[in-house]
Amino acid sequence: MQAVAAWLVARPLNSALALAATISLAYLSFLSGVIMVLLVLRKGPKAALVDAAIAGGLLAAIGLVQQAPLVAVLSAATIMWLPAMLLGVLLISTRSLTLTLQVSVIVAVSAIIGFYLVAGDLADFWRVILLEFVEVSRQLGMTEQAELLEGQIDAVASQMTTIAALSIWVVQSINCILGYLLYRELPGETVDCGRFSDLSFGRVIASVMAIASIAAVFSDGILIQNIAFVLFLVFWLQGLAVVHWMHGAGKLPVFAVIAVYVLMPFLNIILLMALAVVGYIDTWFRLRRPRATVS
Numbered sequence: 420m421q422a423v424a425a426w427l428v429a430r431p432l433n434s435a436l437a438l439a440a441t442i443s444l445a446y447l448s449f450l451s452g453v454i455m456v457l458l459v460l461r462k463g464p465k466a467a468l469v470d471a472a473i474a475g476g477l478l479a480a481i482g483l484v485q486q487a488p489l490v491a492v493l494s495a496a497t498i499m500w501l502p503a504m505l506l507g508v509l510l511i512s513t514r515s516l517t518l519t520l521q522v523s524v525i526v527a528v529s530a531i532i533g534f535y536l537v538a539g540d541l542a543d544f545w546r547v548i549l550l551e552f553v554e555v556s557r558q559l560g561m562t563e564q565a566e567l568l569e570g571q572i573d574a575v576a577s578q579m580t581t582i583a584a585l586s587i588w589v590v591q592s593i594n595c596i597l598g599y600l601l602y603r604e605l606p607g608e609t610v611d612c613g614r615f616s617d618l619s620f621g622r623v624i625a626s627v628m629a630i631a632s633i634a635a636v637f638s639d640g641i642l643i644q645n646i647a648f649v650l651f652l653v654f655w656l657q658g659l660a661v662v663h664w665m666h667g668a669g670k671l672p673v674f675a676v677i678a679v680y681v682l683m684p685f686l687n688i689i690l691l692m693a694l695a696v697v698g699y700i701d702t703w704f705r706l707r708r709p710r711a712t713v714s
Contacts, residue, residue: 421604427454428461428605431470438474439481442496449590451496452503456598459507461605467507471500502587506595516599516612520592521620524653527588528646531580535642542641545579546572581645585652592656616667617707618660620653625702628654655691657698664707 427437434454441451458467475493482489510519538544549572556565568575596615602608628650635647662679665671683690701707 420601421606424457424601424604425606427457427601431466431473434458434462434467434470435473435477438471438496438500439477442474442478442499448495448499449594452499452591452594453597453601455500455503456507456510456594457601459504460511460599460602460610461608464504464508467504471496471504499590502591503594503598506591507598510595510599510612514610514612516596516615517618517620519595519612520618520656521624523588523592523595524620524624524650527584527649527653531584531645531649532642534580540641541580541645542573542576545576549576549579577641577644580641581648581652584645584649588649588653589656616660616664618657619702620657620698622702624650625654625699628699651699652691652695654696654698654702655694657701658694658696659698661697661701661706662694668708 426433428434437454438451441454442448444450455467455471458470462470475496478492478496479489481487482492506519506523509522510516513519513522535541549568553565553569553572556562556568599612600615602610628647631643631647631650635644638644659679662671662676666673666676679690679694697706
């Protein structure tokens with residue numbers, strides 16, 4: 420990985436080509452966010468912004484040749500690169516991976532509240548969009564899928580804010596972590612923002628989650644339910660950090676760590692919830708011993 424990281428930061432053209440190429444990958448576009456975090460950490464936000472502008476120019480040129488919708492392409496790039504750049508800047512400022520991700524959780528919850536203030540009834544907002552999606556699906560001949568979604572549209576609409584907020588947060592958090600790990604692979608880089616295996620969201624966020632969860636039990640408000648669920652699920656990343664810590668401490672074999680990643684696409688929400696429980700328990704009961712005990 421050291422050679423890859425070194426090539427990415429060697430020249431602006433290398434960075435721009437990598438950004439433009441990875442944002443075009445259907446299921447791996449998050450890699451462009453990883454690269455953006457690396458560029459911000461190594462070259463600074465101004466130089467990273469220049470590289471992003473060059474990459475945007477390349478995407479625009481390719482889009483013109485292929486007659487692709489430029490607005491959609493550049494919007495997708497901006498949505499991926501801008502948050503990654505901001506996380507990189509925050510990581511430089513805090514010099515702490517843990518604090519950076521804690522702030523990102525606060526921003527995610529604030530975004531949910533802001534979205535609620537703008538959109539009003541969240542379920543109604545998503546219901547309109549989902550109904551439009553159902554009609555488009557029918558027009559494309561996907562009748563069975565459209566009928567299945569239409570039959571569950573109320574349940575899906577109530578969860579869409581959680582799904583959207585959590586998806587964006589997970590992608591950008593992974594960008595931040597992997598970008599930082601790539602940065603640490605570069606020779607001569609001594610800036611230490613902490614280890615992923617030491618990640619903890621802290622008892623303040625855990626306490627807010629507990630209060631929100633109790634409030635959600637006695638309230639039908641979709642906003643408080645969404646906040647409680649998002650705050651709970653963010654702890655999956657801390658649970659994953661615990662898994663890595665246990666492996667580093669010699670308490671968990673490597674095949675168990677591999678199994679977690681292999682099973683994630685299949686078990687998905689079940690595994691995320693299990694990891695979230697581990698992460699939440701770790702916050703209160705310190706499943707990880709002090710650093711001095713880690714070999």
